[in-house]
Amino acid sequence: MTLERGNSLMPVHAATLMWPTGIATGAGVVAGGLSFLTALPAITIAGPIGTAIFFFALVGGGVALLGSRGDRRARRWAGQYPWRFAAGPAALAGVGVAATSLLSAGFFGAIFAGLGAAAVIWVILGIVGMVAGNKST
Template sequence: MTLERGNAFTPVASATMIWPWGTAMVAGTVTGAAYFLLNLGAFPIGGALTTAIFFFSLVGGGVALMGSKGDRRARRYAGQYPWRFAAAPAMLGGAGTALVSFIMSVLGGSLIGGLFGALAAGIGTAAVIWVILGIIGMVAGNKN
């Protein structure tokens, strides 16, 4: 995507141009590892992966909204349209959670129930991330 004057940004373009990859990876890795270590008695792999995906999306989107790095036009777009910007990390987190949940339920032997459970988990995760990042963008987003 070119950054010439007059081109409209999309939520995905603005999110990828100001996404703090290192911070988001560290947040996802630390929370996923903590979940895994705290739940060793059960089968913690699915929960650890979904926790890591959730915090990767949430922390990455939050730092992107409040950070000062990245393309200035992308930051301005995220500040002017916080709910649109929040949709990209929310879709990422929701899709990742749904995929991991479905795979883990299929491995557990539940195909149809796993499908509906994974859809519910993905939609719920996406909604929570979208609301949190939308509020952060409205309150603390870069309005310049």
């Protein structure tokens, strides 16, 4: 399978070909650490881990769209299909936030938290991809 010529069913594959793991991990660690420090009197760990996963997906997807590293075919595909590309990081964040929220928010609360996180990342990365996506690469 290739990423070219209308094959729009591969958002996760395109994201992994151009995902900046170092930058995304750094953003997740910093955001999760700051969230942990603000929640320190309560000693909760689920919220900071969910925050770290959210920012890992958001920053990783944003840098993948705006950066110049990675496979040129994946960048071109992400520029042509920004909303489908945004589905990969959004699904990662949604599942991660839902999994970490399961103990503290209950089953339905975790589902809504995961859907909310996925929707926010999908909209942000979709708009970034539409506006600044590298369509001519």
